[in-house]
Amino acid sequence: MKFPSPSSADAVVALNNVTRKFGAKTVLNGVSLYVPRGSVFGLVGENGAGKTTLIKHILGLLRAEGGTVRVFDMDPVRSPVETLGRIGYLSEQPDLPGWMRVDELLRYSQAFYPRWDAAYAEDMRAKFGLNPAQRIKTLSKGQQAKAGLLIAQAHRPELLLLDEPSSGLDPLVRRDILEAVIRTVADEGRTVFFSSHLLEEIERVSDHIAMLHHGKLAWCGPLDEIKAQHRFFTLRFADAQATPPVLAGARCFSGLGREWSVIGNGHRQELPLSAAAAGAEIVAERAPSLHEIFVAYAGGSGA
Amino acid sequence: MKSPALALIWEIRRRGARLAWGVLGIITACAMLSHLASNKTYVLARFEAVDWLLMVASMFLTFGIFHFVEAAPGRNWHGFPQRLFAMPVSTVTLVACPMILSLAAVEVVYGAWAKLVFAPLGRTVSIWPAAVLGVGILCYQSIIWSLAGYRITRVLALALMGLVLANVAALPLLAEISVWPKQTVFRAGSISLALLAITAVATAWLAVERQRHGGGRGQGRIWGLLARAADALPRRRRPFATAASAQFWHDWRRGGTIMPSCAAAVLFLICAPLSWLMRADPQATLWTAGWVLALPFLLSATVGIGFIKPEFWSAEMGITPFLAIRPISSGTLVMSKMKVAAASVAATWILTLGFLAAYLSLWANPKELRVGWTFLSQYYSPFDLMAMMTLAIALAPILQWRMMAAGLWVGLSGNGRLFVGAIIMRMAGLVFLVWGAAWFGNLFWTHLDQVIHHAGALALCLLFLAALKFALAAWSWRSLAVRRARNYLGLWWLATLGFAGFVFLLNPSYPPVKTLLALLAFLIVPLARIGLAPAFLDKNRHR
Numbered sequence: 001m002k003f004p005s006p007s008s009a010d011a012v013v014a015l016n017n018v019t020r021k022f023g024a025k026t027v028l029n030g031v032s033l034y035v036p037r038g039s040v041f042g043l044v045g046e047n048g049a050g051k052t053t054l055i056k057h058i059l060g061l062l063r064a065e066g067g068t069v070r071v072f073d074m075d076p077v078r079s080p081v082e083t084l085g086r087i088g089y090l091s092e093q094p095d096l097p098g099w100m101r102v103d104e105l106l107r108y109s110q111a112f113y114p115r116w117d118a119a120y121a122e123d124m125r126a127k128f129g130l131n132p133a134q135r136i137k138t139l140s141k142g143q144q145a146k147a148g149l150l151i152a153q154a155h156r157p158e159l160l161l162l163d164e165p166s167s168g169l170d171p172l173v174r175r176d177i178l179e180a181v182i183r184t185v186a187d188e189g190r191t192v193f194f195s196s197h198l199l200e201e202i203e204r205v206s207d208h209i210a211m212l213h214h215g216k217l218a219w220c221g222p223l224d225e226i227k228a229q230h231r232f233f234t235l236r237f238a239d240a241q242a243t244p245p246v247l248a249g250a251r252c253f254s255g256l257g258r259e260w261s262v263i264g265n266g267h268r269q270e271l272p273l274s275a276a277a278a279g280a281e282i283v284a285e286r287a288p289s290l291h292e293i294f295v296a297y298a299g300g301s302g303a
Numbered sequence: 304m305k306s307p308a309l310a311l312i313w314e315i316r317r318r319g320a321r322l323a324w325g326v327l328g329i330i331t332a333c334a335m336l337s338h339l340a341s342n343k344t345y346v347l348a349r350f351e352a353v354d355w356l357l358m359v360a361s362m363f364l365t366f367g368i369f370h371f372v373e374a375a376p377g378r379n380w381h382g383f384p385q386r387l388f389a390m391p392v393s394t395v396t397l398v399a400c401p402m403i404l405s406l407a408a409v410e411v412v413y414g415a416w417a418k419l420v421f422a423p424l425g426r427t428v429s430i431w432p433a434a435v436l437g438v439g440i441l442c443y444q445s446i447i448w449s450l451a452g453y454r455i456t457r458v459l460a461l462a463l464m465g466l467v468l469a470n471v472a473a474l475p476l477l478a479e480i481s482v483w484p485k486q487t488v489f490r491a492g493s494i495s496l497a498l499l500a501i502t503a504v505a506t507a508w509l510a511v512e513r514q515r516h517g518g519g520r521g522q523g524r525i526w527g528l529l530a531r532a533a534d535a536l537p538r539r540r541r542p543f544a545t546a547a548s549a550q551f552w553h554d555w556r557r558g559g560t561i562m563p564s565c566a567a568a569v570l571f572l573i574c575a576p577l578s579w580l581m582r583a584d585p586q587a588t589l590w591t592a593g594w595v596l597a598l599p600f601l602l603s604a605t606v607g608i609g610f611i612k613p614e615f616w617s618a619e620m621g622i623t624p625f626l627a628i629r630p631i632s633s634g635t636l637v638m639s640k641m642k643v644a645a646a647s648v649a650a651t652w653i654l655t656l657g658f659l660a661a662y663l664s665l666w667a668n669p670k671e672l673r674v675g676w677t678f679l680s681q682y683y684s685p686f687d688l689m690a691m692m693t694l695a696i697a698l699a700p701i702l703q704w705r706m707m708a709a710g711l712w713v714g715l716s717g718n719g720r721l722f723v724g725a726i727i728m729r730m731a732g733l734v735f736l737v738w739g740a741a742w743f744g745n746l747f748w749t750h751l752d753q754v755i756h757h758a759g760a761l762a763l764c765l766l767f768l769a770a771l772k773f774a775l776a777a778w779s780w781r782s783l784a785v786r787r788a789r790n791y792l793g794l795w796w797l798a799t800l801g802f803a804g805f806v807f808l809l810n811p812s813y814p815p816v817k818t819l820l821a822l823l824a825f826l827i828v829p830l831a832r833i834g835l836a837p838a839f840l841d842k843n844r845h846r
Contacts, residue, residue: 061627063845077845085630095625099556107542111549112630133534 012037012072012159012191013058019066020053027053029215030067035159035193035208040181042206042223043195044290046298049212051195052091055163058193059089072158085113088157090177092164094148098137102130102147106154113155121154128176142173149180160184162194166201174201181205203290211297218297223290230293231264234284235275248274252296263288263296307392311400319368326361326368326412333357334419351424358416365412366440369405372447374618382451383511394512398448402504405440409433434493435472438500442468445503449510454616471496546631550639558615559643562599562606562707563650569598570658578662585670588663592672595659599651599699603706604733608726610644610707611714613843620719622843633840634783637711641833644707648700656696687808694805701798705829712835717843758815765822772831779834791833798828 013035020028027050035041045051056062057069060076060083069076076083096105102125110116125132128146130139136147145165152160160181166174178201184190196202202209203223210220219226230251237245237258244253249270250262260280264271272282288296316323333354373384387397410433417428442464450457474492543549574595581587609615613622626636663669679688713725780788802824811817 059624059628060845061624080844081630081632083630084628087628089624089628091624095623097553097557097625101538103540104538107539108549108553111543112546 010034010036011070013193014070014073015054015057015067016070017067018054018057018064018069020050020057020062021065027215028057031212031215031217032067033210033217033220035191037191038189039208040192040206041194042202042209043193043212044197044199044202044209044294045195045212045218049298050215051212052163054212055091055161055193055195058161059084059087086158087161088152088155088159089161090145090148090152090163090165092167094144096136096144096148096151098135100136101132102134102136102139103132105136105147105151106132109151109154116155118154120156121150124150124154142169145169145173146176149177153180153184156190157184158190160190160192160194162192162196164195164197166196166198174198178205199290199294209290211294213297226293227287227290230288230296231271232286232288232292233262233264233271233275233282235260235262235280236283237278237280239279245278245280247271247278247280250274252299259283263292307390308396308400311387311392311397312404315369315371315401315404318371322364322368326364329357329361329364330412330415330419334415334423337420337423340424351426354416354420354424358420361412361416362409362436365405365408366443368408369401369440369444370447371401371444372451380452381447381454383448383514385514388515394508394515398504398508398511402441402444402507405444406437409436409440429475431475431489431492432472434496435468438496438503439464439468441500441503441507445507445510448507448514451510451514546629547635547639550629550631550636551642554639554643555646558610558640559647559650561610561615562602562647563654565602565606566598566651566654569602570595570654574598574658575662579666582666583668585668588667588669589671589675591662591667592659595655595662596699599648599655599703600706602651603648603703604729607707607710608729610640610647611710612722613715613717620714620717620722620843621846622715622717622840627844633837633844634787637715637833637836637840638787640711640715641708645704648704648707651703652700683808687810691805691808694801694808698798698801698805701801701828705827709829709832712832712839715836715843716839717846758819761819762815762822765819765826769822769825772826775831776834779831779838783834783837788834792830795828795830799824802827 011034013033015031015033018028018031019026031050031054033054043051043054053062057064058071058076060069060071060080063077071083072086074083100108106121106125110118110121128143128150130143130147130150136144139147149165152162162177162181165177169177181192181194182205184192192205194202194206206223208221209223209226211218219229235245235255237260240257241260244255245260247262249264252263254261262271262275275282337354371384372382373386374381375385383397390397413433413436417433421428443461446457446460446464450460471492474488539552543552574591578587578591581591612620613626629636663672676688683691710725710729713721716722803821806817806820806824809817809820811820
């Protein structure tokens with residue numbers, strides 16, 4: 001798979017061959033990734049694939065053991081003040097201080113960001129229905145996510161980092177988060193980088209996408225290109241197959257007997273030829289959904 | 304596992320395996336030493352105190368094994384593991400398993416000490432403390448489970464329980480001096496212990512049963528009232544001028560108010576009523592004044608342990624992502640902690656000195672104080688005495704601040720082992736200081752000539768330490784802002800000169816001692832360790 005690598009001037013985030021181990025386990029293994037300015041970049045991967053670790057490297061919360069991390073062309077570990085001041089971050093569990101009240105959280109956060117837009121923050125607070133006098137620990141999970149989103153967005157960050165922001169949240173909160181993504185993109189030149197398990201969401205709003213699998217980048221690029229590179233084939237064999245057939249260029253099989261479904265691994269021409277050589281006939285072909293591509297890489301077999 | 308009880312026992316065994324090995328190791332080592340030295344009386348005399356100390360340590364470890372609690376993330380809850388509530392097991396089984404096991408373990412440990420360590424030394428150990436310890440562990444578990452949502456109340460209840468049981472453990476001594484027959488004292492004591500044990504078990508069962516059905520989650524009526532009162536108080540509504548001021552507010556709210564609150568509680572709930580009851584006794588005035596003046600130091604020795612961590616109330620050593628992603632430098636974060644420590648110390652001393660002023664002028668019997676003042680007046684002029692008092696009032700908070708801030712580099716490092724090691728070193732240092740002071744105090748007067756003879760060597764040691772401190776400071780401050788380093792260095796010199804001035808005023812009769820104390824003044828206020836804190840916080844922030 002070919003990974004695009006725009007010049008560092010165009011990339012808000014540039015990871016080059018980043019490696020990170022926790023004990024004996026390699027969580028990130030030579031990951032190189034570039035996030036173009038103004039893009040909505042979706043990161044997918046199964047649990048434990050290394051998504052949160054990667055995001056923590058972008059924030060500078062983790063130091064790369066190998067390779068380099070550049071955010072706004074700076075090292076986030078060496079220049080935390082300069083990089084973090086331009087980033088808005090929301091994680092799955094926002095870990096907001098429970099003892100603070102909503103208005104205290106806003107005032108406290110405001111002090112760190114010179115570009116804090118108080119009117120915008122107040123507008124969002126009212127829209128989210130957050131009571132300013134209420135303590136954070138008494139808010140529901142959804143309300144806490146909204147409070148987290150509010151402080152991540154109110155300083156109009158150049159890069160909005162969302163780490164599985166909608167996990168375990170109801171559709172209404174998920175909608176608010178997606179609207180926030182759209183709002184950020186509407187501001188010219190701003191970038192969104194978010195990881196999620198909800199592939200429909202990613203598919204809906206992302207223009208660039210990457211997949212981590214066991215700490216390695218499985219694929220990365222513009223969403224349209226990724227989808228165009230993969231094809232979903234339905235094959236019919238002359239005889240029933242007891243085990244999934246081995247075909248060059250195929251990532252994932254499902255089926256039984258004579259009829260099998262296959263996802264091509266990005267080399268469009270290769271699979272039809274190998275299928276023909278194996279005595280199979282292509283009875284249907286279509287563009288796969290992101291979900292199907294994800295399953296093909298995360299949980300599928302194939303060559 | 305064949306039964307839920309066995310599964311619970313297995314879990315407790317797995318959780319406490321390290322501590323259990325520790326207990327076993329201590330007892331084995333002491334037992335071997337006791338057997339080796341069983342016929343050498345001069346060795347025994349030295350070992351016995353250590354044995355008693357280690358026995359207490361092993362009991363603490365045993366209590367630690369049965370500290371069967373878990374925290375509920377994101378909630379003010381640290382009690383019986385809630386995940387077990389969903390198991391198809393009766394509450395009686397859930398509670399009885401750890402309680403019976405802990406009772407048996409405490410008795411076995413005590414028995415091992417009696418038979419394997421003390422018996423070879425020819426000492427017969429009374430059975431009475433075994434009974435008290437047994438009831439102690441039941442009460443301990445009952446308190447930690449019942450007061451799961453009440454952190455401070457739980458600490459107070461545990462302290463009270465310890466105090467009561469320590470007195471009950473001393474019953475054999477009481478029986479000797481009591482006007483009642485020995486048997487009656489022991490019978491009353493035994494009945495009380497039995498009732499206490501039954502109450503502890505019943506309370507634990509009722510509390511866990513209630514928690515299992517949604518009750519006893521803290522935030523009770525009192526806390527509700529307190530929360531409402533807090534809501535009614537005026538709050539800051541202005542925005543913060545700078546990020547540093549916002550961080551100061553955050554740190555003050557999380558850790559700054561604890562020490563003044565504890566000081567206020569001790570002064571007004573314990574010292575005030577006790578001093579009022581003993582107001583006629585002139586000796587009590589000296590004791591009360593002494594303890595009140597020692598209170599800030601005792602508090603910073605304990606509260607300081609939590610204060611140096613990123614989050615006072617959390618067992619986590621790592622800095623929270625919420626704080627780690629604030630766009631401010633680690634130096635500013637450390638500076639904020641240092642300022643909060645200073646504000647906390649200032650508030651504590653205002654309370655302490657305010658209480659002392661009120662006490663001495665309103666209800667204390669100052670006879671003994673006057674005697675002391677007259678005694679000091681023989682050696683110092685009134686001007687020197689006033690100057691020393693003024694300096695002492697100014698330097699005591701600095702000394703207390705030092706106890707709070709010097710360990711920041713350890714607490715903010717995020718390294719749990721380093722933190723625990725530093726706490727152990729601090730405790731050992733305190734014990735050594737008390738023991739060493741007593742030992743050296745005797746030696747000083749009996750071997751004064753030798754002390755003076757070796758003063759040169761001691762001075763060289765102190766000089767070497769001071770040079771090491773400056774070298775480390777130059778290295779640790781190299782990457783910090785010049786302005787910040789200059790400001791702190793100015794304060795450092797001011798405080799150090801204050802300590803040196805105090806030594807000058809104290810004017811010990813022997814010039815070598817004066818030199819030693821003056822050199823010591825250069826080691827009191829931290830310099831290198833303050834410079835290390837931002838670098839260690841950086842490691843925690845960017846792991």
